[in-house]
Amino acid sequence: MEYEDRHRRAQRRKLDCLLFDLDDTLYPLSSGIATECLRNIGDYMAEKLGIEQTKIPDLSNLLYKSYGTTMAGLLAIGYRFDYDDYHSFVHGRLPYENLKPDPVLRHLLQSLPIRKVIFTNGDKVHAAKVLERLGLEDCFQGIICFETLNPPSSSSEQESAADIFDIVDHFSHPRTGVELPETPILCKPSANAMERALRIAHIDPQRTIFFDDSVRNIQSGKRIGLHTVLALHR
Numbered sequence: 058m059e060y061e062d063r064h065r066r067a068q069r070r071k072l073d074c075l076l077f078d079l080d081d082t083l084y085p086l087s088s089g090i091a092t093e094c095l096r097n098i099g100d101y102m103a104e105k106l107g108i109e110q111t112k113i114p115d116l117s118n119l120l121y122k123s124y125g126t127t128m129a130g131l132l133a134i135g136y137r138f139d140y141d142d143y144h145s146f147v148h149g150r151l152p153y154e155n156l157k158p159d160p161v162l163r164h165l166l167q168s169l170p171i172r173k174v175i176f177t178n179g180d181k182v183h184a185a186k187v188l189e190r191l192g193l194e195d196c197f198q199g200i201i202c203f204e205t206l207n208p209p210s211s212s213s214e215q216e217s218a219a220d221i222f223d224i225v226d227h228f229s230h231p232r233t234g235v236e237l238p239e240t241p242i243l244c245k246p247s248a249n250a251m252e253r254a255l256r257i258a259h260i261d262p263q264r265t266i267f268f269d270d271s272v273r274n275i276q277s278g279k280r281i282g283l284h285t286v287l288a289l290h291r
Contacts, residue, residue, distance in 0.1 A: 072171060072284075074260050077197075078245075078269035079177035079184055082288045083162065084191060086270075088155045097147045098127050105146065106136055112225070119224050123237060125246045125273065126178055133240035134222040140209065140242075144180040151183075158192035166196040174199040174258055176251075176267075178244045201254045206243040246273040252281050 077083060081091055099117060102108040108116065120130025128143060166173060173196060177184050180203045188194040222238050243250035255262055262282035269275050275285045 072264050072266060074172045074174060074265040075169065076174050076176050076260065076265050076267045076283070078267075078271070078274065078288070079175055079179060079187055081270045082268055083193065084156055084159070084187070090151055090153075090155060093151050094147060097150055101143060101146045102127075102131070105138065105142075106131070115225060119228060123224065124240050126244050129240040129242050129244050130224070132242055133238045134224050135220045135238075140203070140207065141180075144183065144203070148180065148183040148186075153186050153190050156187060156190035158190070160192065163192055163196060166193065172199075173197045174201060174260065176201040176245070176254055178203060180204060199258055201258055203242075203244070205257060206250055206253060245269075246271065246277040248277050248281055251277055251283075255281070 080094075084090070095117075099110075099113045102113050102117070103110050117127050120127045120134070124130035124133055128147075131138075175184060175188070175197050177200070179187075181200065184200050184202050185194070188197070224237070227235065227237065243253060245251060254260075255265075262278075265283055266286060267275070267278040267283040268286045268288045269278065270288050272287065275287050278285045
């Protein structure tokens with residue numbers, strides 16, 4: 058028993074960072090933020106990209122499964138739009154008032170004498186609003202967000218329909234030698250995105266615990282050497 062206690066203390070000393078996902082990790086899924094975000098993405102696809110409403114559910118599902126985020130998938134298959142405009146539309150109308158201060162989590166975070174960093178696919182404005190609503194804005198020493206990994210977009214023009222890769226047909230009628238196009242942006246669960254994020258923030262994966270509600274993100278974190286915890290905050 059004494060040896061086990063010493064071993065645990067040694068393991069704790071080795072850690073120097075706690076890396077947290079934001080949405081549905083630091084606050085519960087029951088807040089409704091995720092549901093409203095999905096609705097806003099669908100509205101953006103219809104209103105800004107001219108995608109037929111009946112095609113949006115299946116298309117969104119395929120893009121999310123294939124690329125990690127719908128935004129990454131839309132850009133991969135050929136749509137072009139301003140990143141800030143997308144984030145403003147998708148996050149700007151979220152019911153942030155559903156998020157309440159969490160004094161218990163705040164106390165827990167402040168009691169841990171270790172560096173704490175946020176890693177989200179969301180944009181910096183969204184991250185700041187969420188942390189402020191939760192009362193956690195001063196509990197983290199850094200935020201890795203969309204802008205951290207991706208430069209500002211310079212064009213808000215869409216490609217013509219003829220230039221759009223038909224991902225629904227791709228999965229409905231697989232053809233040998235035809236691969237999915239790559240997305241021009243970096244985001245979780247891409248291992249490349251996660252490795253770049255760690256380099257930018259000077260985080261050693263071997264000395265870091267990564268908390269996320271996504272199984273895919275956790276799997277990617279494990280592959281690059283992070284210690285991981287699947288956070289199910291319902």
